[in-house]
Amino acid sequence: MSPTGAILSRMAITLGVLLLVGPLLVWVERRLLGRFQRRLGPNRVGPFGLLQTVADAIKLFTKEDWVPPFADPVPYVLAPMILAITVLGAFAVVPFTDAGAIIDLDIGLLFFLAMSSVGVYSVMLAGVASNSKYALLGAMRAAAQMISYELAMALSLASVVLLAGSFNLRDIVSAQAGLPFVVLQPVAFLVFVVAGLAELKRAPFDLPEAENELVAGFHTEYSSMKFALFFLGEYLGMMLVAAIAATTFLGGGNGPWLPAPIWFAIKMALFIYLFIWARATLPRFRYDHLMSFGWKFLLPVALLNLMVTGAIVVARAAGS
Amino acid sequence: MRVQWNDSRLATIRGLARGAWIIFKMQFRRPVTIQYPEERAPVAPRNRGRIVLTRDPDGEERCVGCYLCAVVCPVDCIALQATEDEHGRRYPEWFQINFSRCIYCGFCEEACPTYAIQLTPDYEMGEYKRGHLVYEKEDLLIDGPGKRHEYSFYRHAGVTIDGKDKGEAIDEKTPVDIRDLLP
Numbered sequence: 001m002s003p004t005g006a007i008l009s010r011m012a013i014t015l016g017v018l019l020l021v022g023p024l025l026v027w028v029e030r031r032l033l034g035r036f037q038r039r040l041g042p043n044r045v046g047p048f049g050l051l052q053t054v055a056d057a058i059k060l061f062t063k064e065d066w067v068p069p070f071a072d073p074v075p076y077v078l079a080p081m082i083l084a085i086t087v088l089g090a091f092a093v094v095p096f097t098d099a100g101a102i103i104d105l106d107i108g109l110l111f112f113l114a115m116s117s118v119g120v121y122s123v124m125l126a127g128v129a130s131n132s133k134y135a136l137l138g139a140m141r142a143a144a145q146m147i148s149y150e151l152a153m154a155l156s157l158a159s160v161v162l163l164a165g166s167f168n169l170r171d172i173v174s175a176q177a178g179l180p181f182v183v184l185q186p187v188a189f190l191v192f193v194v195a196g197l198a199e200l201k202r203a204p205f206d207l208p209e210a211e212n213e214l215v216a217g218f219h220t221e222y223s224s225m226k227f228a229l230f231f232l233g234e235y236l237g238m239m240l241v242a243a244i245a246a247t248t249f250l251g252g253g254n255g256p257w258l259p260a261p262i263w264f265a266i267k268m269a270l271f272i273y274l275f276i277w278a279r280a281t282l283p284r285f286r287y288d289h290l291m292s293f294g295w296k297f298l299l300p301v302a303l304l305n306l307m308v309t310g311a312i313v314v315a316r317a318a319g320s
Numbered sequence: 321m322r323v324q325w326n327d328s329r330l331a332t333i334r335g336l337a338r339g340a341w342i343i344f345k346m347q348f349r350r351p352v353t354i355q356y357p358e359e360r361a362p363v364a365p366r367n368r369g370r371i372v373l374t375r376d377p378d379g380e381e382r383c384v385g386c387y388l389c390a391v392v393c394p395v396d397c398i399a400l401q402a403t404e405d406e407h408g409r410r411y412p413e414w415f416q417i418n419f420s421r422c423i424y425c426g427f428c429e430e431a432c433p434t435y436a437i438q439l440t441p442d443y444e445m446g447e448y449k450r451g452h453l454v455y456e457k458e459d460l461l462i463d464g465p466g467k468r469h470e471y472s473f474y475r476h477a478g479v480t481i482d483g484k485d486k487g488e489a490i491d492e493k494t495p496v497d498i499r500d501l502l503p
Binding site for chain 1: 336339340343344346347349350351352353355
């Protein structure tokens with residue numbers, strides 16, 4: 001097969017699997033949250049309620065595609081697209097298999113960080129274009145939060161890059177053939193998971209869409225398919241952060257007996273379970289706590305960890 | 321607030337871990353959900369639900385159209401018109417309860433001097449139209465006595481006169497020992 005054909009077929013497979021697993025994830029989260037709270041969760045539509053998300057999607061599809069008269073139509077329509085595009089685009093560098101990602105990018109990790117930074121625009125545009133107080137407040141919080149925690153996230157990933165000596169996610173995976181980086185970099189791992197949760201705007205960092213105070217935050221004014229895109233983007237983002245965490249800290253597809261994609265899926269599922277567990281356990285941060293936690297605790301810890309890692313790497317290089 | 325967070329940082333982390341562990345354990349416990357149409361929560365026999373008008377043991381309407389229920393009703397959902405039959409016994413000509421207003425407080429049942437109006441454990445009264453929630457007398461009147469099976473408002477024991485004790489004349493019943501009603 002020609003290189004273009006190979007890339008296209010990989011894109012098709014990845015996209016298909018993601019768009020299939022995304023809705024499934026909504027069901028998994030709702031069922032799991034139910035179990036955590038000693039409820040049953042959705043169990044009426046289809047076997048075990050598996051078709052619940054399909055029913056919800058049909059509902060959203062058949063709703064009127066509505067742009068509020070007070071909204072700024074162009075960025076309003078653009079915002080959900082940006083989210084879906086950036087999240088799906090970032091999946092291009094995730095090495096699900098031994099053969100690597102869709103595109104074998106040498107700056108794969110930077111590409112992921114760049115894509116998640118561009119994703120902030122989606123939230124900001126949505127909030128500003130909606131022209132409503134809840135959306136604006138939610139977008140303001142979201143932008144501040146995502147930019148703050150992105151720093152800690154990038155720094156925690158930088159220490160992994162130092163160890164692996166490459167930004168290429170495939171090289172990072174092969175550098176973990178012996179020992180996954182979670183053992184060598186427990187601090188960076190914890191910082192990444194916390195910052196990743198904040199980046200996803202999920203509980204306990206769900207201030208941007210805090211339903212008790214802001215209705216739905218930046219997507220208050222959205223309905224129909226545009227809301228569905230935000231929703232899908234959120235769950236795809238959850239998978240993306242889980243995938244990056246699995247790649248950089250748990251050794252991606254490395255593992256005995258089972259083929260690489262299966263190991264990758266297991267590791268991703270572990271993180272997704274962790275995210276849902278965190279949502280079931282933790283109450284929401286207060287805004288000033290969130291900011292001081294990000295800037296005064298997470299960022300210094302990540303920086304210190306990076307410095308110590310760098311010092312050790314340099315010392316070892318000098319010693320050998 | 322921030323001082324507390326700094327001072328008890330370790331306690332905070334311990335608390336979070338404990339909470340996470342409890343939540344983790346919960347997913348292996350049996351869910352408490354009652355799947356309503358198939359399963360039902362037990363209803364207490366004295367639950368205040370749908371309101372009925374009962375009959376006395378002789379099969380006559382207990383309601384004497386005294387309006388006390390309509391007066392005591394805090395949301396004014398009871399309306400009736402009293403009338404008399406050929407023997408001078410009062411009964412409601414029509415009787416309406418608007419269940420879209422009723423708050424099931426049970427004041428009407430407490431106010432009723434003849435135990436005619438009673439609340440039942442039935443709570444499944446959903447309707448698609450508000451108008452259908454206005455129950456007419458035909459909907460309210462049931463054939464049985466409900467609670468207080470033996471009670472009849474028109475039963476009386478009379479008074480003691482020379483040569484006749486209470487409850488000895490025709491139409492009279494022996495007096496009720498009111499103390500047996502005490503707990």
